[in-house]
Amino acid sequence: MSGKFITVLECVEVSGFCPIYKVGSKVVIDECLVWRTDNCLVQYRAGTAESANCYPFLVDVAPYFRSLCRGVPPKELGIAGADDYGYVTCKNLPVKWFLDHEYYTHGNVTFRIQLLPTDQNYNDQFDDDLRQRNMPPYGGSSRIDETSASAD
Amino acid sequence: MNMAYKAKYKVIATVDNVHGICPVYKGGEKIVMQDGVLNLQETDVVCLQLLSTLIHEYMVKQHQDYWKMEGGFDYSKEKTKCPRAGPPYGEGYVIVSTETVPQEL
Numbered sequence: 001m002s003g004k005f006i007t008v009l010e011c012v013e014v015s016g017f018c019p020i021y022k023v024g025s026k027v028v029i030d031e032c033l034v035w036r037t038d039n040c041l042v043q044y045r046a047g048t049a050e051s052a053n054c055y056p057f058l059v060d061v062a063p064y065f066r067s068l069c070r071g072v073p074p075k076e077l078g079i080a081g082a083d084d085y086g087y088v089t090c091k092n093l094p095v096k097w098f099l100d101h102e103y104y105t106h107g108n109v110t111f112r113i114q115l116l117p118t119d120q121n122y123n124d125q126f127d128d129d130l131r132q133r134n135m136p137p138y139g140g141s142s143r144i145d146e147t148s149a150s151a152d
Numbered sequence: 153m154n155m156a157y158k159a160k161y162k163v164i165a166t167v168d169n170v171h172g173i174c175p176v177y178k179g180g181e182k183i184v185m186q187d188g189v190l191n192l193q194e195t196d197v198v199c200l201q202l203l204s205t206l207i208h209e210y211m212v213k214q215h216q217d218y219w220k221m222e223g224g225f226d227y228s229k230e231k232t233k234c235p236r237a238g239p240p241y242g243e244g245y246v247i248v249s250t251e252t253v254p255q256e257l
Contacts, residue, residue: 059207059208064201081240089237
């Protein structure tokens with residue numbers, strides 16, 4: 001195991017209507033970067049890139065993202081389902097709460113979380129640039145030791 | 153302690169419903185946010201996973217007079233939930249309502 005992970009969030013259910021995500025939409029978190037791997041349902045402006053994410057949803061995922069990037073299994077975080085995948089949802093209520101109790105909502109999305117081991121995270125390609133500036137590479141103090149070991 | 157000294161509202165979040173299993177809340181607990189901090193005397197217990205949702209809820213509702221004045225949607229009765237998933241995916245989640253109380257500056 002490399003100790004490096006990419007977090008993949010895949011939409012498995014949309015309750016009601018979500019203008020951003022549909023079932024199958026994927027959000028990929030690679031260290032500090034968040035990517036969208038499919039097009040938005042609603043285009044922002046004609047002729048512009050269509051790769052927006054929902055900001056409130058990203059905020060809702062925020063408590064987990066750093067642990068997930070470091071390979072902490074969703075089960076340890078208390079967000080795993082019976083299949084051991086992690087599951088998170090956005091802050092809006094599922095539509096049943098509107099139908100049963102008239103609590104306002106337009107829709108809610110549920111995402112499945114999967115950790116993919118990788119040899120290189122996105123930031124790693126900048127390690128040499130950082131060393132040239134006499135800065136430590138991404139990844140913390142353990143990798144500073146790696147650098148000095150290789151220099152010896 | 154005046155990082156939010158212009159906050160005109162105290163925001164009281166109440167856990168309304170527990171759907172499925174929540175290891176922290178049973179329902180009815182309060183989380184009180186005031187002047188940019190948690191009011192620990194009036195707060196029962198704070199789940200840090202729920203806090204991610206409550207932070208932006210608080211930041212906007214402490215200034216709710218602005219968006220109400222401008223004629224936008226009235227979000228004051230909107231409820232929110234924690235990011236945990238309910239059955240059949242995850243164990244459960246809580247639904248939270250927020251009440252704003254004007255306070256003197």
